[in-house]
Amino acid sequence: DAKTTQPNSMESNEEEPVHLPCNHSTISGTDYIHWYRQLPSQGPEYVIHGLTSNVNNRMASLAIAEDRKSSTLILHRATLRDAAVYYCILPTYSGGGADGLTFGKGTHLIIQP
Amino acid sequence: DGGITQSPKYLFRKEGQNVTLSCEQNLNHDAMYWYRQDPGQGLRLIYYSQIVNDFQKGDIAEGYSVSREKKESFPLTVTSAQKNPTAFYLCATRLTGGNTIYFGEGSWLTVV
Numbered sequence A: 001d002a003k004t005t006q007p008n009s010m011e012s013n014e015e016e017p018v019h020l021p022c023n024h025s026t027i028s029g030t031d032y033i034h035w036y037r038q039l040p041s042q043g044p045e046y047v048i049h050g051l052t053s054n055v056n057n058r059m060a061s062l063a064i065a066e067d068r069k070s071s072t073l074i075l076h077r078a079t080l081r082d083a084a085v086y087y088c089i090l091p092t093y094s095g096g097g098a099d100g101l102t103f104g105k106g107t108h109l110i111i112q113p
Numbered sequence B: 001d002g003g004i005t006q007s008p009k010y011l012f013r014k015e016g017q018n019v020t021l022s023c024e025q026n027l028n029h030d031a032m033y034w035y036r037q038d039p040g041q042g043l044r045l046i047y048y049s050q051i052v053n054d055f056q057k058g059d060i061a062e063g064y065s066v067s068r069e070k071k072e073s074f075p076l077t078v079t080s081a082q083k084n085p086t087a088f089y090l091c092a093t094r095l096t097g098g099n100t101i102y103f104g105e106g107s108w109l110t111v112v
Helices: none
Strands: A009-013 A017-022 A033-038 A045-050 A059-066 A069-076 A084-089 A107-112 B004-007 B009-012 B019-025 B031-037 B043-051 B054-057 B064-066 B077-079 B087-094 B108-112
Touching: A009 B043, A017 A033, A017 A084, A017 A107, A045 A059, A045 A069, A069 A084, B004 B087, B009 B019, B019 B031, B019 B087, B019 B108, B043 B064, B054 B077, B077 B087
Parallel strands: A009 A107, B009 B108
Antiparallel strands: A017 A069, A033 A045, A033 A084, A059 A069, A084 A107, B004 B019, B019 B077, B031 B043, B031 B087, B043 B054, B064 B077, B087 B108
C-alpha cells in the first residue's frame, strides 16, 4: 500500500496562511490524495481531495507536485477553529476492499492567537 | 437529519464484560467501517463491510465481532477477549464508487 509521511506537529499564527506538507513517494497513478482533519474528541471530517491538478474548495486548497510524490494542504487564513490533527491518506478500494484506509498520526496543527 | 449516529457517546464497563457499540446511518451507503483510536495515535481499522451479510477483518480484529444484518446498521461488540479495550471507537461509511469516507462522532469506551 502506498504510504504517506507527515510532520508530527506544526505551529502557526491566527490569520496567517498555513502549508501542511505530505510525502507519498510510492503513490500509484490511480491513487487519489485525500485530506481529513480531526478536532478533539470528534470523528475526522473530509477536507479536500485531488488526483493531479490543484484543487480549491471553501475549506482549503490542495497543491499537488508535478510528479505527485508530495502534496501540500493550504489553509489560506488560519483561525483558532482550524486547530486540529490533519491526515493525508491515499485511499484505494481495489477489488472492493479497504486497502489504504490507514490513518497515521497526522500533523497536529497548533494555532496561536 | 442525515448522517451517522454512534451510541452511546460514553460507556463504562467492568473488565470481562462484553459491550456493543451502535452505528446507524441514513446515507444509503453500502460500505461501513469500524476504527479504533488510542490517545495521540492514528486510526486503526477493526472490521469493514461492503454489503449486507458480509464483513471482513481489518488490521486489529482480534477480540471484536460485528454483524451487518441491515444496510443501515453495523454494530461492534467488544468482547472480553480484547486485552486493552479502553479507546475511542469510530464508525465510518462510504458510498460504493466514491472515495470520501464519512465518520460518526465516535464512542468513548472505558473499561475498569
